[in-house]
Every structure is written in structure tokens, then in C-alpha cells.
Amino acid sequence: MLQLEREYTDLVHSERVLLGPGPSGVDPRVLRVMAAPLLGHLDPEFLQLMDETGELLRYVFQTENDLTLPMSGTGSAGMDTVLSNLLEPGDKVIVGVCGYFGRRMVDIAHRCGAQVKVIEGEWGRIIEPEQVEDALGDMSAAKLVGLVHAETSTGILQPLKEIAAIAHRHGALLVADCVTSLGGAPLKLDEWGVDAAYSGTQKCLSCPPGLSPISFNEEARKVLNSRRTEVPSWYLDLTMIERYWGKERFYHHTAPISMVYALREALRIVAEEGLEARWKRHDLNARAFCAGIRGLGLKPFAQPEYLLPSLITVGIPNGVEDGAVRQFLLQEYGIEIGGGLGPVQGQIWRVGLMGANSHRKNVTLALAALASALKEQGFRATVEEGLAAADAVYASQEDV
Numbered sequence: 001m002l003q004l005e006r007e008y009t010d011l012v013h014s015e016r017v018l019l020g021p022g023p024s025g026v027d028p029r030v031l032r033v034m035a036a037p038l039l040g041h042l043d044p045e046f047l048q049l050m051d052e053t054g055e056l057l058r059y060v061f062q063t064e065n066d067l068t069l070p071m072s073g074t075g076s077a078g079m080d081t082v083l084s085n086l087l088e089p090g091d092k093v094i095v096g097v098c099g100y101f102g103r104r105m106v107d108i109a110h111r112c113g114a115q116v117k118v119i120e121g122e123w124g125r126i127i128e129p130e131q132v133e134d135a136l137g138d139m140s141a142a143k144l145v146g147l148v149h150a151e152t153s154t155g156i157l158q159p160l161k162e163i164a165a166i167a168h169r170h171g172a173l174l175v176a177d178c179v180t181s182l183g184g185a186p187l188k189l190d191e192w193g194v195d196a197a198y199s200g201t202q203k204c205l206s207c208p209p210g211l212s213p214i215s216f217n218e219e220a221r222k223v224l225n226s227r228r229t230e231v232p233s234w235y236l237d238l239t240m241i242e243r244y245w246g247k248e249r250f251y252h253h254t255a256p257i258s259m260v261y262a263l264r265e266a267l268r269i270v271a272e273e274g275l276e277a278r279w280k281r282h283d284l285n286a287r288a289f290c291a292g293i294r295g296l297g298l299k300p301f302a303q304p305e306y307l308l309p310s311l312i313t314v315g316i317p318n319g320v321e322d323g324a325v326r327q328f329l330l331q332e333y334g335i336e337i338g339g340g341l342g343p344v345q346g347q348i349w350r351v352g353l354m355g356a357n358s359h360r361k362n363v364t365l366a367l368a369a370l371a372s373a374l375k376e377q378g379f380r381a382t383v384e385e386g387l388a389a390a391d392a393v394y395a396s397q398e399d400v
């Protein structure tokens with residue numbers, strides 16, 4: 001008989017302001033519904049909540065796609081779901097890679113047995129429509145083009161509409177990673193012609209990690225329904241899961257009940273604010289933060305015309321130690337921000353202003369805390385100018 005060698009304390013942890021690339025802070029209303037008693041996964045009252053979650057998801061995705069549901073798992077489970085349901089061995093695929101998450105799409109597409117053509121983009125910039133056009137010309141009969149709408153590793157927002165039209169002209173589907181854009185940046189699946197998309201709950205929806213909303217239009221569904229081979233993952237097989245989320249209510253796996261409660265509440269909060277108001281709020285706070293960053297004497301990293309409003313990347317000045325600054329922010333202020341991934345590790349910070357966290361008080365807090373962290377490092381950030389620049393953005397907004 002093995003015995004435990006120590007006692008375990010109650011779960012108590014320090015207060016944090018989650019201003020990193022995710023998870024982001026969760027709305028207290030969402031936490032409250034997670035404590036509600038469970039319903040069974042086939043209880044008529046739970047089925048009603050599932051239907052409502054689907055309706056709300058269609059609103060935030062701006063789509064009428066029937067096949068719109070939250071997969072069990074985090075954002076990466078959505079990426080796995082979309083690619084493994086659409087791809088079969090030997091299929092030709094084009095993926096734009098200008099950051100870490102595009103690379104992950106390539107990895108998954110390879111695991112599906114697809115032939116993958118990579119459009120190599122520059123980190124911090126978007127993939128240009130001409131690059132996609134060229135790739136589609138080079139690789140005839142590509143089945144789909146995969147792009148990251150909000151590249152959380154670099155802070156750019158990739159335009160999709162023009163590229164969707166290009167892909168369709170070549171008979172390919174457009175698949176978009178909307179993990180950090182859903183609920184935080186303009187996203188209109190139907191109007192733009194995005195054929196399949198996936199997202200996550202833990203970024204701009206201000207909900208804990210655990211579900212991954214996906215949406216397939218009729219074209220994508222046709223591809224799914226005309227597969228020659230079974231979907232390789234039993235758990236992520238949409239042909240079965242849609243029978244549970246659809247009218248049949250066929251048991252597949254037990255829905256993570258409390259997470260569905262959480263997502264429904266998070267989406268209700270989005271609907272109460274209104275999508276457009278929410279996009280505007282993210283945009284305003286991002287602009288104020290960027291102005292503040294410049295005021296401090298730092299430089300935003302991403303291509304300025306395509307700034308992602310939910311995640312801002314900041315160049316780390318020469319001589320400043322990345323890890324020391326992030327540790328200082330965590331210890332002294334309880335603020336979490338992210339470091340760079342891959343080729344930009346040690347070169348940028350990633351500051352998330354997502355969902356409920358996209359707020360003026362966090363903009364001011366992050367700027368002031370960053371200035372104090374930089375001072376520790378011997379870099380003289382001009383804190384007054386940083387805060388004044390952010391204030392000026394809010395002031396100019398009030399005039400309109």
C-alpha cells in the first residue's frame with residue numbers, strides 16, 4: 001500500500017492579471033455558472049442549453065452554418081478537428097506560415113498525410129493575397145488553404161476576404177484559425193467566405209480553456225461527407241459529433257457540461273455588449289496601448305496596418321533582459337505577459353488585451369508597470385509620455 005508522504009493544502013494562489021497570449025482573465029459571471037450543479041448530457045434542459053450555445057456561436061462567428069459547435073478540448077483540438085476532418089492522405093494543402101501557429105497547422109496537416117506546400121511569410125507581417133495566388137498556381141488542385149486569422153505569436157490580423165475569393169477560384173477551401181480573433185476582432189465567416197474555422201474559449205471570450213468552437217459551411221461539409229477514408233481520430237470525428245449536437249442527440253462522448261455552461265455565459269456577455277461594440281472596444285484599447293508603448297520609447301513589433309487588437313507585440317530594447325522584466329511584472333504587480341516564441345524569442349513581448357481584459361485600467365496598469373520594470377533594467381522609459389499618449393487616444397475618442 002503506497003502512502004502519501006505529505007498533506008496537500010487548499011488551492012490558494014496569488015492574484016494575477018492575465019495580460020499574456022492566453023488564458024485571459026475570466027469574467028466572474030462565467031466562473032459562477034461553472035459552479036452550477038450538473039445536468040446529464042442528454043437531459044432535455046441541457047440539450048436546450050446546447051442549442052442556445054450553438055445559436056450564440058453562430059452570432060459571434062457571423063455565420064448561418066448549421067455545423068457550428070464547440071469541440072471538447074482547447075484551441076489546438078479545434079485545429080486538429082478541422083484539418084483531420086477535411087484532409088485525407090495524399091491531399092494537397094497550402095498553409096501560410098508567418099508565425100508559430102501557422103507552423104502548427106503544417107505539422108497537423110502532415111500528420112493527416114497531406115502534401116503540404118508552405119508559404120513562408122515574414123514574422124510580424126501578413127501573408128499577401130498574391131503569395132496565395134502564386135502558391136495555388138504552383139500547386140494545382142490544392143484542397144484547402146490554411147491561414148491564421150489572428151497570429152498570436154506575432155500580433156498581426158490577417159485579412160481573409162480577398163484570399164477566400166482567390167482560394168475559391170482555384171477550387172480550394174479556406175480554413176482559418178480564429179482562436180485569438182473570435183470575440184475580439186472583426187470576423188464574418190459568411191460574408192468573407194471562410195469555409196471552415198476554429199477558435200478557443202480562453203482568449204477573447206474570457207472563458208477558461210476547455211472548448212474549441214468550430215464552424216463548417218456547406219462546401220466544407222460536402223468535403224467531409226464525401227471522404228473516402230474514415231476520420232483518423234475517433235474522438236474528433238465530426239460525422240459522429242454532429243449527430244449529438246444536431247437533432248438526433250446520438251451519444252458520442254459526455255459533453256464537458258460545466259464548460260458548456262461557461263461558454264454559453266461568455267457568449268451571452270458578448271451578445272449583451274454587441275459584437276461591433278466589442279470589436280471597437282478592443283480596437284480602442286489596443287490603439288491606446290500602442291500609443292503608450294511608443295510614448296515609453298518602445299516600438300510595437302507587428303506591421304502597423306495589420307495590428308491585432310487583442311494581442312500587441314512590443315520589441316524588447318537592446319540591453320533589456322526579457323525574462324527579468326517578465327519576472328518583475330509577475331512578482332511586483334501580479335501581471336502576466338508573454339515572451340516571444342521561436343525566432344522572436346527574447347526579441348518581443350506579447351501583451352494580451354482580450355475580452356474582459358481589454359480595458360483602459362489594464363492599459364494604464366500595463367504601461368506603468370512596464371515602465372517600472374524597464375527602470376530596474378536601466379532603461380529609461382518615459383512613463384509620463386507613455387501614459388499621456390494613451391490618454392490622448394481615449395480623449396480623441398470621446399470627441400467623436
Ligand SMILES: *Cc1c(COP(=O)(O)O)cnc(C)c1O
Binds near residue numbers: 022074075079179202
Ligand atoms: C492559443 C492559440 C492556439 C492554441 O490554442 P490552445 O488553447 O493553446 O490549444 C491556436 N492558434 C492560435 C492562433 C492561438 O493563439
